[in-house]
Amino acid sequence: MNYLRIKKNREFLKIFKRGIRVHSPALSLILFPSGTMRMGIALSKKHGKAVERNRIKRLIRESFNKNLHMLQKNWAVVVLPRVADGYSFKTFEKSFIICFKKVNGWGK
RNA sequence: UGAGUUAAUCAUACGGUCGCGGGCCGCGAAAGCGGCGUGAGGAAAGUCCGAGCAUCCCAGGGCAAGGGUGCCUGCUAACGGCAGGUGGAGGCGACUUUAAGGAAAGUGAACAGAAAUACACCGCCGCGCAUUUUUGCGCGGUAAGGGCGGAAUGGCGAGGUAAGAGCUCACCGUUGUUUCGGUAACGAAGCAAGCCAAUUAAACCCCACCCGAUGCAAGAUUGGGACGUAUGCUCGCUUAAAUGCGGAGACUGCCCGUCUGCAUACGUCCGUUAAUAUCGCUUGAGCGCAUGGGCGACUGUGCGCGUAGAUAGAUGACCGUACACGACAGAACUCGGCUUACAGAUUAAUCUCAAACC
RNA sequence: AGGAGCAUAGCUCAGCAGGUUAGAGCACCACCCUGAUAAGGUGGGGGUCGGUGGUUCGAGUCCACUUGCUCCUA
Numbered sequence: 001m002n003y004l005r006i007k008k009n010r011e012f013l014k015i016f017k018r019g020i021r022v023h024s025p026a027l028s029l030i031l032f033p034s035g036t037m038r039m040g041i042a043l044s045k046k047h048g049k050a051v052e053r054n055r056i057k058r059l060i061r062e063s064f065n066k067n068l069h070m071l072q073k074n075w076a077v078v079v080l081p082r083v084a085d086g087y088s089f090k091t092f093e094k095s096f097i098i099c100f101k102k103v104n105g106w107g108k
Numbered sequence: 109u110g111a112g113u114u115a116a117u118c119a120u121a122c123g124g125u126c127g128c129g130g131g132c133c134g135c136g137a138a139a140g141c142g143g144c145g146u147g148a149g150g151a152a153a154g155u156c157c158g159a160g161c162a163u164c165c166c167a168g169g170g171c172a173a174g175g176g177u178g179c180c181u182g183c184u185a186a187c188g189g190c191a192g193g194u195g196g197a198g199g200c201g202a203c204u205u206u207a208a209g210g211a212a213a214g215u216g217a218a219c220a221g222a223a224a225u226a227c228a229c230c231g232c233c234g235c236g237c238a239u240u241u242u243u244g245c246g247c248g249g250u251a252a253g254g255g256c257g258g259a260a261u262g263g264c265g266a267g268g269u270a271a272g273a274g275c276u277c278a279c280c281g282u283u284g285u286u287u288c289g290g291u292a293a294c295g296a297a298g299c300a301a302g303c304c305a306a307u308u309a310a311a312c313c314c315c316a317c318c319c320g321a322u323g324c325a326a327g328a329u330u331g332g333g334a335c336g337u338a339u340g341c342u343c344g345c346u347u348a349a350a351u352g353c354g355g356a357g358a359c360u361g362c363c364c365g366u367c368u369g370c371a372u373a374c375g376u377c378c379g380u381u382a383a384u385a386u387c388g389c390u391u392g393a394g395c396g397c398a399u400g401g402g403c404g405a406c407u408g409u410g411c412g413c414g415u416a417g418a419u420a421g422a423u424g425a426c427c428g429u430a431c432a433c434g435a436c437a438g439a440a441c442u443c444g445g446c447u448u449a450c451a452g453a454u455u456a457a458u459c460u461c462a463a464a465c466c
Numbered sequence: 467a468g469g470a471g472c473a474u475a476g477c478u479c480a481g482c483a484g485g486u487u488a489g490a491g492c493a494c495c496a497c498c499c500u501g502a503u504a505a506g507g508u509g510g511g512g513g514u515c516g517g518u519g520g521u522u523c524g525a526g527u528c529c530a531c532u533u534g535c536u537c538c539u540a
Contacts (some may be wrong), residue, residue, distance in 0.1 A: 007384065007420050040420065050153090051438050058424045062127070066425080089425055 006040030006076060015040075015078050022102050024095035027060070027081045031103065034076035036042040039064055041079045056087050062106060063093040 017032035032094060039062055043053050061081055081087070 005420065009420090012420085042420090049437075051436095054421095054438060055424085057420090058128090058422095062425050065127075093425095 003037040003039050003065075006038050006078065011076070012040060012042070012078060015076055016040075017080065019076075022099045024098040025082075026084070026091045026095040027079055027099075029099050029103075030078040030080070032076045034074050037068070037071075038076040039079065040077070040082075043081065046083050047081065052087075056081055057099045059087060059089050059092050063089060063096050067093065067096045067100060070097070070104070072104055075103070 006015070015030050015032045019032040022029045022031065022067060041057050047053050047056055060081065064077075064079070081092075
């Protein structure tokens with residue numbers, strides 16, 4: 001299963017404006033219908049210094065890639081992690097599973 | 109044994125499964141697939157300096173302004189960095205630390221205080237007058253004492269004096285000078301002056317030396333280019349005409365000097381579409397070892413090594429083992445420094461101090 | 467990533483070539499005025515000048531480091 005990255009600021013703004021939001025304990029998703037599977041991550045300085053932000057991106061990419069097969073449709077997804085004291089792979093994975101179940105639910 | 113000082117190194121390690129960015133090789137028309145190997149730091153950080161590199165009508169000379177540096181000698185591509193030394197400060201010591209030019213070029217310096225380079229408030233002393241005495245008033249001397257203050261006529265002792273005072277003398281300090289040592293900063297010794305010239309320059313300032321601006325979001329390639337015409341910038345005179353002169357503009361300001369079109373639209377000819385692109389983009393004042401020179405920073409020679417290049421931005425997830433249970437922290441054009449953050453671990457000193465023992 | 471700035475009372479801002487006590491407006495409190503409120507008048511409280519260190523007799527001001535925030539450059 002492959003996906004493309006969302007890179008242009010224009011695309012991010014479009015998804016922020018018109019996308020559908022799904023929430024879970026560790027992160028929120030904004031989804032928008034798309035022809036190909038695409039994903040982008042939005043982080044701010046509030047999440048920590050450069051080392052911490054890089055680590056969050058790695059954890060999200062890893063857990064997203066691992067659980068991507070659950071989605072039945074192609075979406076453009078923007079991932080918004082919540083600001084917390086610590087971040088771990090397990091909490092992100094759990095939150096992705098919760099979100100993907102919700103998405104598949106209202107797909108039917 | 110305890111407490112220190114200085115210098116240096118490392119920055120969890122190993123194995124398995126899955127995954128990511130470059131590179132090379134193979135297969136493939138391509139998309140892609142497979143294999144091999146490689147992939148963050150001592151500070152990658154702050155952006156405080158110095159360079160390379162790039163662009164800017166290439167920046168040339170003089171004066172001015174602005175900014176920076178400031179003991180000496182070296183090192184370096186260069187530096188505001190480093191090394192070695194000098195003076196000051198701190199420590200019993202090993203050692204550490206230091207923006208350290210000039211106050212006899214000039215200006216300024218609140219409040220307090222009589223006075224801030226100086227003018228006597230209290231006090232001390234002398235003289236005159238008054239007064240029985242005590243004492244009071246006036247004139248003068250005096251910087252030893254009190255008081256004010258961050259700072260009060262160099263400090264301390266002796267002589268001296270009416271009382272005092274470098275007024276005189278010894279010692280110390282200061283300044284000047286001579287000799288010696290040192291490349292020099294400076295040091296040592298001698299002689300002289302008798303203190304004139306307080307402090308403050310991270311206050312203005314003066315002196316010496318240095319500095320073009322902007323930064324890879326620089327910039328290059330292509331997104332069209334060449335020629336002609338018109339209009340605008342663009343002001344005056346002149347001319348068919350940016351033709352010529354002046355003005356104007358650019359080179360931070362002025363003088364000299366140099367340079368002068370640019371933009372837009374239309375027409376003709378040549379060329380052909382990708383901008384989320386390609387290059388810049390990583391081999392460089394490189395790193396390690398040996399050896400020669402130098403107290404050292406550093407450097408000559410020889411041998412060896414091949415060392416990230418991303419672009420919403422690559423190092424992660426899970427499992428196992430070990431222990432001291434893992435700090436600060438992520439390359440973004442590249443180097444040399446400085447500064448700041450940081451759990452700890454290890455090593456080296458004919459290093460220092462204290463205690464005990466021999 | 468590169469570059470430029472700002473920080474002073476609850477809020478918005480002054481503050482000189484370093485000097486005695488850091489000001490102004492709004493807001494707050496008390497009183498006056500009114501039958502009562504607003505407006506107006508009088509008086510008052512509130513500041514380790516973002517932090518640490520240095521220079522100086524003395525630092526909001528000068529210097530160094532540091533923290534937070536803002537803006538510009540595709």
